[in-house]
Amino acid sequence: MSGHGEAQVMISAKSGPLKGVASVPGDKSISHRSLIFGAMAVGETRISGLLEGQDVIDTAKAMRAFGATVTRLGEGDWTVNGVGVGGFQEPADVIDCGNSGTGVRLIMGTMATTPISATFTGDASLRKRPMGRVTDPLSLFGTEAYGRKGGRLPMTVVGAADPVPVRYALPVASAQVKSAVLLAGLNAPGETVVIEREPTRDHSERMLIGFGADLHVEKTAEGHVITLKGRPELRPQTVAVPRDPSSAAFPVCAALITEGSDIRVPGVSQNLTRNGLYLTLVEMGALIDFENPREEGGEPVADLRVRFSPDMKGIEVPPERAPSMIDEYPILSVVASFAEGVTTMRGVKELRVKESDRIDAMARGLEACGVTLEEDEDTLIVHGMGAGGMPGGATCATHLDHRIAMSFLVAGMASKREITVDDGSPIVTSFPIFEGLMNGLGAAIRRG
Ligand code: S3P
Numbered sequence: 349m350s351g352h353g354e355a356q357v358m359i360s361a362k363s364g365p366l367k368g369v370a371s372v373p374g375d376k377s378i379s380h381r382s383l384i385f386g387a388m389a390v391g392e393t394r395i396s397g398l399l400e401g402q403d404v405i406d407t408a409k410a411m412r413a414f415g416a417t418v419t420r421l422g423e424g425d426w427t428v429n430g431v432g433v434g435g436f437q438e439p440a441d442v443i444d445c446g447n448s449g450t451g452v453r454l455i456m457g458t459m460a461t462t463p464i465s466a467t468f469t470g471d472a473s474l475r476k477r478p479m480g481r482v483t484d485p486l487s488l489f490g491t492e493a494y495g496r497k498g499g500r501l502p503m504t505v506v507g508a509a510d511p512v513p514v515r516y517a518l519p520v521a522s523a524q525v526k527s528a529v530l531l532a533g534l535n536a537p538g539e540t541v542v543i544e545r546e547p548t549r550d551h552s553e554r555m556l557i558g559f560g561a562d563l564h565v566e567k568t569a570e571g572h573v574i575t576l577k578g579r580p581e582l583r584p585q586t587v588a589v590p591r592d593p594s595s596a597a598f599p600v601c602a603a604l605i606t607e608g609s610d611i612r613v614p615g616v617s618q619n620l621t622r623n624g625l626y627l628t629l630v631e632m633g634a635l636i637d638f639e640n641p642r643e644e645g646g647e648p649v650a651d652l653r654v655r656f657s658p659d660m661k662g663i664e665v666p667p668e669r670a671p672s673m674i675d676e677y678p679i680l681s682v683v684a685s686f687a688e689g690v691t692t693m694r695g696v697k698e699l700r701v702k703e704s705d706r707i708d709a710m711a712r713g714l715e716a717c718g719v720t721l722e723e724d725e726d727t728l729i730v731h732g733m734g735a736g737g738m739p740g741g742a743t744c745a746t747h748l749d750h751r752i753a754m755s756f757l758v759a760g761m762a763s764k765r766e767i768t769v770d771d772g773s774p775i776v777t778s779f780p781i782f783e784g785l786m787n788g789l790g791a792a793i794r795r796g
Pocket residue numbers: 376377378450521522523524525527549674675698
């Protein structure tokens with residue numbers, strides 16, 4: 349069992365050339381936040397382009413359980429009638445966040461400074477992931493949390509009845525932790541301050557300002573100092589969710605490694621906290637044109653033209669780039685396998701606590717496909733085999749991880765022999781139209 353229904357074997361065979369337009373769904377991070385911030389505003393927030401992946405659906409259900417009215421009007425079009433900051437009611441049942449670390453961590457923060465209790469759980473992948481990184485700073489507000497050993501779900505969080513504001517320097521570069529603390533700070537009196545040494549995705553800051561919070565960011569020698577004034581009245585918003593650059597990464601990378609490809613991918617975020625993969629690909633020699641730069645849904649975006657790039661070279665990925673491409677290392681390791689020379693990814697130990705241990709999952713799978721790799725706790729090194737060079741012909745384990753499943757299916761499109769994944773069912777968490785979209789471009793992906 350996958351936790352998303354029955355395990356679904358999927359097989360990817362030599363494909364292409366890929367042609368056409370890849371219109372990927374809405375951004376997962378912004379979709380979660382639209383629902384959560386909407387639930388904390390009084391009045392009706394309207395959302396268009398919401399990602400209707402399982403992770404986001406689980407957050408919508410959770411917001412209903414805490415008292416918000418969440419309504420689906422049509423594809424991607426949703427409304428949220430919020431209960432206001434501090435207005436969450438105690439849920440009558442366990443909150444199941446499915447596969448979503450972002451969902452559970454942000455929601456824990458949101459209820460942490462309201463005097464209610466909630467018990468959270470998730471699928472087998474989420475139940476392995478550390479929650480202490482969120483509940484430790486939340487305890488500074490006066491919140492209590494009782495989980496399994498190692499701070500694992502299921503976990504009961506008891507919101508602080510009399511919260512105090514907090515000053516917290518993030519020990520890990522994590523937008524989820526940053527956002528959880530800011531969300532908790534919304535219902536604490538006074539000013540909550542979060543300091544991040546390395547900038548992580550800034551959607552919470554941008555959106556909170558949009559919803560009317562008094563938040564400012566100062567760039568100092570110790571990093572970004574984010575100050576939030578507690579107990580604002582959030583105003584409902586109209587949110588147009590931009591497309592997800594982390595989902596766009598799959599058709600983009602597929603086109604780069606699949607012979608003869610020439611595709612267009614519209615509206616890819618150029619937000620500096622999200623575009624690390626694209627900088628890296630260009631440094632490797634990827635043929636990507638960034639056309640028509642503009643703003644969409646409050647994010648800088650461009651339309652990408654992506655062509656087969658047989659001359660890509662391995663590079664050293666700067667470790668300080670990790671936060672801006674954290675979800676893209678699995679697919680980068682696939683591209684690196686089809687480049688000439690060595691690609692070194694350092695400073696990537698956060699990958700070990702994602703939906704799976706992504707260093708291990710990629711290393712074992714690529715090894716089975718004939719690629720030589722080196723790894724340690726914080727590093728992944730891929731010895732590229734050049735365009736068309738990967739033998740493939742293996743079955744790769746996806747460990748309930750959507751990005752691992754999609755990465756190996758992309759690898760199979762350009763490897764000599766087909767690649768099987770043991771379970772593609774988690775793909776619905778972030779990119780429910782992946783199979784149809786990729787096959788529409790010319791991929792040969794099928795179910796086993
Ligand atoms: C996310 C933050 C990142 C990322 C995740 C989405 C978010 O996690 O991996 O997919 O929406 O805040 P971390 O904050 O744990 O790095």
